[in-house]
Amino acid sequence: xxxxxxxxxxxxxxxxxxxxxxxxxxxxxxxxxxxxxxxxxxxxxxxxxxxxxxxxxxxxxxxxxxxxxxxxxxxxxxxxxxxxxxxxxxxxxxxxxxxxxxxxxxxxxxxxxxxxxxxxxxxxxxxxxxxxxxxxxxxxxxxxxxxxxxxxxxxxxxxxxxxxxxxxxxxxxxxxxxxxxxxxxxxxxxxxxxxxxxxxxxxxxxxxxxxxxxxxxxxxxxxxxxxxxxxxxxxxxxxxxxxxxxxxxxxxxxxxxxxxxxxxxxxxxxxxxxxxxxxxxxxxxxxxxxxxxxxxxxxxxxxxxxxxxxxxxxxxxxxxxxxxxxxxxxxxxxxxxxxxxxxxxxxxxxxxxxxxxxxxxxxxxxxxxxxxxxxxxxxxxxxxxxxxxxxxxxxxxxxxxxxxxxxxxxxxxxxxxxxxxxxxxxxxxxxxxxxxxxxxxxxxxxxxxxxxxxxxxxxxxxxxxxxxxxxxxxxxxxxxxxxxxxxxxxxxxxxxxxxxxxxxxxxxxxxxxxxxxxxxxxxxxxxxxxxxxxxxxxxxxxxxxxxxxxxxx
Amino acid sequence: xxxxxxxxxxxxxxxxxxxxxxxxxxxxxxxxxxxxxxxxxxxxxxxxxxxxxxxxxxxxxxxxxxxxxxxxxxxxxxxxxxxxxxxxxxxxxxxxxxxxxxxxxxxxxxxxxxxxxxxxxxxxxxxxxxxxxxxxxxxxxxxxxxxxxxxxxxxxxxxxxxxxxxxxxxxxxxxxxxxxxxxxxxxxxxxxxxxxxxxxxxxxxxxxxxxxxxxxxxxxxxxxxxxxxxxxxxxxxxxxxxxxxxxxxxxxxxxxxxxxxxxxxxxxxxxxxxxxxxxxxxxxxxxxxxxxxxxxxxxxxxxxxxxxxxxxxxxxxxxxxxxxxxxxxxxxxxxxxxxxxxxxxxxxxxxxxxxxxxxxxxxxxxxxxxxxxxxxxxxxxxxxxxxxxxxxxxxxxxxxxxxxx
Numbered sequence: 001x002x003x004x005x006x007x008x009x010x011x012x013x014x015x016x017x018x019x020x021x022x023x024x025x026x027x028x029x030x031x032x033x034x035x036x037x038x039x040x041x042x043x044x045x046x047x048x049x050x051x052x053x054x055x056x057x058x059x060x061x062x063x064x065x066x067x068x069x070x071x072x073x074x075x076x077x078x079x080x081x082x083x084x085x086x087x088x089x090x091x092x093x094x095x096x097x098x099x100x101x102x103x104x105x106x107x108x109x110x111x112x113x114x115x116x117x118x119x120x121x122x123x124x125x126x127x128x129x130x131x132x133x134x135x136x137x138x139x140x141x142x143x144x145x146x147x148x149x150x151x152x153x154x155x156x157x158x159x160x161x162x163x164x165x166x167x168x169x170x171x172x173x174x175x176x177x178x179x180x181x182x183x184x185x186x187x188x189x190x191x192x193x194x195x196x197x198x199x200x201x202x203x204x205x206x207x208x209x210x211x212x213x214x215x216x217x218x219x220x221x222x223x224x225x226x227x228x229x230x231x232x233x234x235x236x237x238x239x240x241x242x243x244x245x246x247x248x249x250x251x252x253x254x255x256x257x258x259x260x261x262x263x264x265x266x267x268x269x270x271x272x273x274x275x276x277x278x279x280x281x282x283x284x285x286x287x288x289x290x291x292x293x294x295x296x297x298x299x300x301x302x303x304x305x306x307x308x309x310x311x312x313x314x315x316x317x318x319x320x321x322x323x324x325x326x327x328x329x330x331x332x333x334x335x336x337x338x339x340x341x342x343x344x345x346x347x348x349x350x351x352x353x354x355x356x357x358x359x360x361x362x363x364x365x366x367x368x369x370x371x372x373x374x375x376x377x378x379x380x381x382x383x384x385x386x387x388x389x390x391x392x393x394x395x396x397x398x399x400x401x402x403x404x405x406x407x408x409x410x411x412x413x414x415x416x417x418x419x420x421x422x423x424x425x426x427x428x429x430x431x432x433x434x435x436x437x438x439x440x441x442x443x444x445x446x447x448x449x450x451x452x453x454x455x456x457x458x459x460x461x462x463x464x465x466x467x468x469x470x471x472x473x474x475x476x477x478x479x480x481x482x483x484x485x486x487x488x489x490x491x492x493x494x495x496x497x498x499x500x501x502x503x504x505x506x507x508x509x510x511x512x513x514x515x516x517x518x519x520x521x522x523x524x525x526x527x528x529x530x531x532x533x534x535x536x537x538x539x540x541x542x543x544x545x546x547x548x549x550x551x552x553x
Numbered sequence: 554x555x556x557x558x559x560x561x562x563x564x565x566x567x568x569x570x571x572x573x574x575x576x577x578x579x580x581x582x583x584x585x586x587x588x589x590x591x592x593x594x595x596x597x598x599x600x601x602x603x604x605x606x607x608x609x610x611x612x613x614x615x616x617x618x619x620x621x622x623x624x625x626x627x628x629x630x631x632x633x634x635x636x637x638x639x640x641x642x643x644x645x646x647x648x649x650x651x652x653x654x655x656x657x658x659x660x661x662x663x664x665x666x667x668x669x670x671x672x673x674x675x676x677x678x679x680x681x682x683x684x685x686x687x688x689x690x691x692x693x694x695x696x697x698x699x700x701x702x703x704x705x706x707x708x709x710x711x712x713x714x715x716x717x718x719x720x721x722x723x724x725x726x727x728x729x730x731x732x733x734x735x736x737x738x739x740x741x742x743x744x745x746x747x748x749x750x751x752x753x754x755x756x757x758x759x760x761x762x763x764x765x766x767x768x769x770x771x772x773x774x775x776x777x778x779x780x781x782x783x784x785x786x787x788x789x790x791x792x793x794x795x796x797x798x799x800x801x802x803x804x805x806x807x808x809x810x811x812x813x814x815x816x817x818x819x820x821x822x823x824x825x826x827x828x829x830x831x832x833x834x835x836x837x838x839x840x841x842x843x844x845x846x847x848x849x850x851x852x853x854x855x856x857x858x859x860x861x862x863x864x865x866x867x868x869x870x871x872x873x874x875x876x877x878x879x880x881x882x883x884x885x886x887x888x889x890x891x892x893x894x895x896x897x898x899x900x901x902x903x904x905x906x907x908x909x910x911x912x913x914x915x916x917x918x919x920x921x922x923x924x925x926x927x928x929x930x931x932x933x934x935x936x937x938x939x940x941x942x943x944x945x946x947x948x949x950x951x952x953x954x955x956x957x958x
Contacts, residue, residue: 257558340580345655345685352585352656356610359581366579453569455576465565 036144060093075137077156120153342455367452588713590698592663603640672789747904802891
């Protein structure tokens with residue numbers, strides 16, 4: 001926590017993140033009334049007397065003052081509400097004996113500065129702010145006679161614990177994954193990058209849901225244009241609700257007319273941290289463990305976290321294996337169809353004879369056969385993902401035995417096509433990024449069509465079209481195929497191969513323009529922000545280590 | 554932007570079926586031809602008779618469960634006609650599926666046809682895109698190609714595979730023949746600068762019995778195929794065969810030899826065998842008093858393979874050098890023997906014409922017409938250098954050792 005403390009202190013002069021939250025969807029910009037009763041009535045009425053809205057009346061006798069706490073049950077940390085908020089106010093008000101002429105404004109200040117022993121305290125005068133805070137889990141203190149309310153930060157309630165991510169698993173590497181709580185997620189990143197230059201901005205998106213969306217980047221490293229572009233695109237989003245980062249992804253991507261993902265996502269803090277260090281910008285969305293990273297390049301979808309945790313030679317080999325399996329997943333079924341239908345001369349005779357034996361008596365042409373098996377596989381896969389876990393065995397029995405073996409024995413499909421589809425299926429899951437696998441699945445069918453009509457020629461043509469398309473793509477104005485497309489020699493160090501860490505001295509050219517060296521070169525310019533960051537964060541953290549949290553919520 | 558993308562996508566998709574599966578040929582509608590036999594039609598001297606060996610897929614399998622393991626996995630279709638294409642079309646009369654030639658592996662030419670001349674029949678093979686030109690070609694010695702392709706074999710279920718394997722094995726282990734691709738054969742058949750030589754294959758036994766399944770029911774089949782030495786051509790016609798020894802010498806000159814043994818006779822029953830590990834032959838023409846001659850230099854690196862001699866114990870350098878010299882002498886004789894046999898047959902299979910042409914194109918131009926008469930008289934010089942690198946895992950032979958020591 002010491003790191004957080006320090007960061008909070010350092011940042012405070014420049015910005016107050018909570019105030020940046022723009023309640024974009026809130027139409028009620030009405031001001032509060034000074035009358036407690038009417039405020040509470042309006043609250044009850046606005047929320048349709050929802051049963052989880054708790055209103056706790058508090059009365060102090062002298063001075064005669066009516067107050068009421070309002071909070072949403074389940075969203076708040078109930079200990080904080082009862083012990084640090086209600087309890088303290090009750091204690092304090094009992095000690096006010098005699099002071100009849102207590103000024104409301106002073107009272108508020110007293111509450112704010114003395115009484116309430118929670119970390120975050122703020123005031124609000126408009127209903128929109130009140131609702132935003134209330135529904136985020138804060139406790140609102142209404143005071144009779146005051147047109148302002150005091151808001152105590154008591155956010156809490158049930159959260160899922162930090163667990164191992166179920167996608168992008170590693171054998172060696174950190175086991176923690178993001179959760180649905182954005183605060184946990186930002187903290188996970190802060191724990192990885194203890195630098196004051198890790199800046200966090202937040203916006204609220206969704207006319208109804210008011211979901212908190214945070215932009216995280218390394219100030220001084222990430223390109224300002226990209227950060228600005230992210231801010232701009234996020235501010236242009238008009239949507240009623242954001243339930244997953246996929247919503248944001250689709251709303252801010254450069255083009256929807258592509259099957260390729262142009263925004264990378266991950267639920268691994270280490271992956272996001274590594275991308276932040278490269279100068280990319282992370283977009284975290286409350287309510288989902290999947291964070292977005294922009295700009296993304298084609299190359300990123302082949303980089304697994306583990307490449308960097310194992311030895312570089314092993315990492316490089318596996319990297320190449322991923323590219324190969326990408327090609328297999330994309331082309332294998334169409335190549336099979338092309339060979340069976342057009343280019344029998346392409347393969348060695350003994351092999352052709354084996355294929356001929358298998359094709360003997362199969363009633364469908366190779367294309368139909370391949371389509372059938374591909375479709376069956378897709379059905380199996382989809383069923384496997386969606387169905388209840390308790391019936392999981394059924395899939396393997398039905399899928400493996402009935403479809404794999406029985407179909408071959410019955411002579412409906414040839415064993416070769418089963419092998420082809422299986423290899424393809426496995427190869428399509430090799431990519432550490434699941435969404436690239438989806439693109440490949442879509443394209444595979446296109447290739448199947450092309451090869452069934454004009455064989456290898458069709459495949460080659462389509463490959464060419466695909467390559468052109470890939471080269472035309474951009475992600476936040478960074479070419480998608482960089483560093484292949486615009487060839488950037490120095491960035492090829494982390495593409496097909498991963499060079500040893502000692503040689504990875506520079507950040508990707510297109511991203512880390514501001515701060516190209518990973519390890520700051522000792523230069524006369526002492527004001528280099530990154531250099532200050534590395535040195536300063538450690539000493540700073542130690543110095544302020546004992547100071548208890550001002551940033552914690 | 555979106556509109557344009559849709560248009561492009563639509564036009565690509567619409568363009569796809571325009572091909573209309575042109576040229577599609579499903580694997581299960583093909584008869585895969587693996588061997589072609591070309592003979593003279595016995596009924597009509599002018600015509601060809603072609604045997605096409607095609608595979609019956611579901612009879613080939615041994616790994617797959619199912620029917621047909623007992624059958625013969627190939628069927629031969631026979632067609633006759635004036636040209637190869639006529640024959641192929643006529644063979645189609647019997648074939649339920651389209652004959653598919655891309656996987657053809659061998660071509661056998663019947664001896665009668667070969668002697669009559671084959672220079673004018675191969676244009677189709679050179680021209681057609683489906684027929685590859687990298688299959689082996691050979692002569693059916695003392696018989697017809699049809700009989701050769703009719704023989705049931707047991708090691709390889711498909712007879713052409715057996716023949717294909719036999720050529721490779723012979724080339725590597727014995728060296729008395731080397732595989733010749735049809736494209737090389739076609740190239741040299743009309744050339745004046747060299748003549749083709751191709752391996753020959755012979756059916757030992759009775760052709761009618763050989764094609765029955767019962768043929769391979771015996772451990773030692775009565776009717777078998779046997780690879781024989783090289784058959785040499787001149788002017789598109791088969792002119793004769795080299796003996797095994799001559800074939801080895803010839804292969805050596807053509808740099809096709811993978812392995813060769815040379816014997817050095819020491820005494821009555823004492824012999825040393827030298828095996829060449831690496832051989833390199835160089836052939837060049839020289840002019841001596843305005844007459845061409847051919848100089849052949851052969852360099853070997855060798856091992857002693859076998860020594861049954863008591864007298865030569867390979868004890869010292871001197872003895873090894875002596876063996877080297879003897880081996881060189883023997884080999885020189887062998888090479889000269891095979892080359893003079895070629896001269897006797899008036900077949901320039903070794904390609905001396907090309908050597909002379911490369912040395913002096915002018916001379917070649919003047920004497921091209923007379924080459925047939927110059928060639929048999931050409932003097933040939935052969936130089937052999939052998940370097941024995943080792944004597945195997947022992948030096949002295951146990952044979953020469955004194956008893957009881």
